[in-house]
Amino acid sequence: MIGDKLAQYTGKLDHVKTGLTFDDVLLVPKYSEVSSRRDVSTTSKLTEKIGISVPIVSANMDTVTEADMAITVAREGGIGIIHRFMALEDQVAQVSRVKRTESIVIENPYTLPDSSAIGDVRDLMNEKNVGGILIISKDGKLKGIVTSRDLRFVEDQHSAVAQIMTKRSDLIVASKKTTPEEAKEIMQRNKIEKLPLVDAGDRLVGLITAKDILKRKQFPKACKDSKGRLRVGAAIGVKGDYLERAEKLHKVEVDALVLDIAHGHSLHAIEAIKKIKKTLGREIQLIAGNVATRQGAIDLIKAGADSIKVGVGSGSICITRIVTGSGVPQVTAISECSLATRDSGVTLIADGGIRNSGDITKALVAGADSVMIGSLLAGTDESPGEIVYRGNFRYKVTRGMASMSARKQQLAKERGTRHEINHMRSSDEQEPDLIDYVPEGVEAIVPYKGGAVNVIRQLVGGLKSGMSYCGAKTLTELRTNGEFMRITDVGLKESLPHDVEEL
Ligand code: XMP
Numbered sequence: 001m002i003g004d005k006l007a008q009y010t011g012k013l014d015h016v017k018t019g020l021t022f023d024d025v026l027l028v029p030k031y032s033e034v035s036s037r038r039d040v041s042t043t044s045k046l047t048e049k050i051g052i053s054v055p056i057v058s059a060n061m062d063t064v065t066e067a068d069m070a071i072t073v074a075r076e077g078g079i080g081i082i083h084r085f086m087a088l089e090d091q092v093a094q095v096s097r098v099k100r101t102e103s104i105v106i107e108n109p110y111t112l113p114d115s116s117a118i119g120d121v122r123d124l125m126n127e128k129n130v131g132g133i134l135i136i137s138k139d140g141k142l143k144g145i146v147t148s149r150d151l152r153f154v155e156d157q158h159s160a161v162a163q164i165m166t167k168r169s170d171l172i173v174a175s176k177k178t179t180p181e182e183a184k185e186i187m188q189r190n191k192i193e194k195l196p197l198v199d200a201g202d203r204l205v206g207l208i209t210a211k212d213i214l215k216r217k218q219f220p221k222a223c224k225d226s227k228g229r230l231r232v233g234a235a236i237g238v239k240g241d242y243l244e245r246a247e248k249l250h251k252v253e254v255d256a257l258v259l260d261i262a263h264g265h266s267l268h269a270i271e272a273i274k275k276i277k278k279t280l281g282r283e284i285q286l287i288a289g290n291v292a293t294r295q296g297a298i299d300l301i302k303a304g305a306d307s308i309k310v311g312v313g314s315g316s317i318c319i320t321r322i323v324t325g326s327g328v329p330q331v332t333a334i335s336e337c338s339l340a341t342r343d344s345g346v347t348l349i350a351d352g353g354i355r356n357s358g359d360i361t362k363a364l365v366a367g368a369d370s371v372m373i374g375s376l377l378a379g380t381d382e383s384p385g386e387i388v389y390r391g392n393f394r395y396k397v398t399r400g401m402a403s404m405s406a407r408k409q410q411l412a413k414e415r416g417t418r419h420e421i422n423h424m425r426s427s428d429e430q431e432p433d434l435i436d437y438v439p440e441g442v443e444a445i446v447p448y449k450g451g452a453v454n455v456i457r458q459l460v461g462g463l464k465s466g467m468s469y470c471g472a473k474t475l476t477e478l479r480t481n482g483e484f485m486r487i488t489d490v491g492l493k494e495s496l497p498h499d500v501e502e503l
Pocket of ligand 1: 059060061262290311312313314315316317318319320351352353354372373374375376399400401402403440441442
């Protein structure tokens with residue numbers, strides 16, 4: 001009897017699944033008609049409504065993405081997600097900075113009243129980092145313009161701005177209907193850099209700058225919205241001020257919100273998705289995660305997510321798998337989740353663990369529409385933080401957002417005691433809020449790599465070559481043609497430089 005009953009049981013290791021990650025597999029080379037990287041298109045989607053010309057998303061980490069990184073990544077054709085570990089108003093300012101960097105028409109150019117002093121103009125120019133301020137009357141009529149050239153040799157800061165501005169009577173202006181081509185022609189003919197737009201009553205309604213027109217030529221693949229502004233995303237949490245954050249970010253026209261929690265397959269995340277969609281409307285583009293299973297992806301899609309971020313414990317600075325014992329090797333996680341996103345109108349972002357362009361190609365074959373990159377971009381000029389030296393080598397610091405170091409800083413910011421907590425040593429952690437904190441990330445250094453553009457272009461170049469090896473001219477063809485082969489440890493050894501001494 002007992003024996004019969006026991007015979008029905010299955011052991012936890014019976015039918016156990018195997019999880020594979022990037023180094024466990026290679027892509028089988030296929031017949032290819034690609035003769036040049038120029039034949040290959042890396043166009044993809046962040047969400048169904050947001051096109052990207054390179055499938056790269058910079059991670060919402062405080063050592064990776066603030067406005068500088070987001071601007072560079074968007075100009076290269078991807079998109080950056082501004083992290084959330086700052087005051088709400090700072091995050092809103094970061095998003096606004098990206099959105100103002102370029103546009104066809106600047107709809108709300110910086111202005112000052114005609115009663116202002118020269119010093120006010122100089123201050124505003126410095127604060128906003130712009131080269132010109134428009135001067136208007138109380139009723140919004142255009143009165144003149146001051147550019148940095150007008151200020152160059154002026155010492156007196158107290159005199160009225162009217163003394164140095166180019167007056168309305170000498171200004172070339174145009175109407176709001178002016179096309180970029182017409183604006184270019186007007187600026188060229190009159191040798192001017194800024195073209196104010198006015199309505200029939202001479203009220204200022206916009207500004208077109210030569211710089212914006214040139215930028216369009218310089219970065220033809222840039223990821224832009226319908227107004228010609230660079231696209232940018234921003235992360236929010238699922239607790240505290242997250243709904244207010246979402247609303248304020250939406251107000252400054254953030255392109256996508258990223259619901260950022262480590263264990264996204266949770267009631268918290270599902271409720272937050274529903275609440276955000278209910279409050280801000282279905283149109284708001286909402287990326288949710290992180291998950292690592294098909295069911296996780298299905299549940300977030302059902303709740304209303306527009307894109308699913310996949311990766312639990314895959315990141316370079318993550319110790320989640322060690323601390324909790326949970327996670328799914330990344331290629332398996334992507335492949336599983338893609339079974340839920342495929343044909344659903346919801347995209348998949350493979351987040352974490354990308355170390356080179358080959359990993360990107362593998363992630364896309366496994367079913368991702370784009371990859372999120374952290375540490376690979378952390379050592380660049382555009383990532384927040386200073387360069388540190390070790391011997392003759394230069395590095396930058398990166399860290400998990402669930403590391404002890406990040407937690408200390410978040411706590412210090414909440415309390416306004418940055419100095420005190422930042423200087424605590426890990427052995428001193430008697431602080432009540434830290435003593436129970438279990439980090440799931442580490443702090444580390446990565447080699448300094450110069451500008452992020454070089455890193456991105458190397459990654460995209462490698463991806464294009466990878467597509468060629470799979471006989472694919474588009475990412476759709478890559479997904480169809482791509483075929484994985486599982487390799488052994490010896491095979492991996494063969495893949496790396498071997499039996500030579502690298503210089
Ligand atoms: P890479 O490998 O590109 O990964 O540096 C970036 C991703 O790592 C995740 N992340 C964390 N995961 N503990 C974790 O388990 C952490 O402290 C942590 N911080 C970041 C995140 O998904 C990021 O995009």
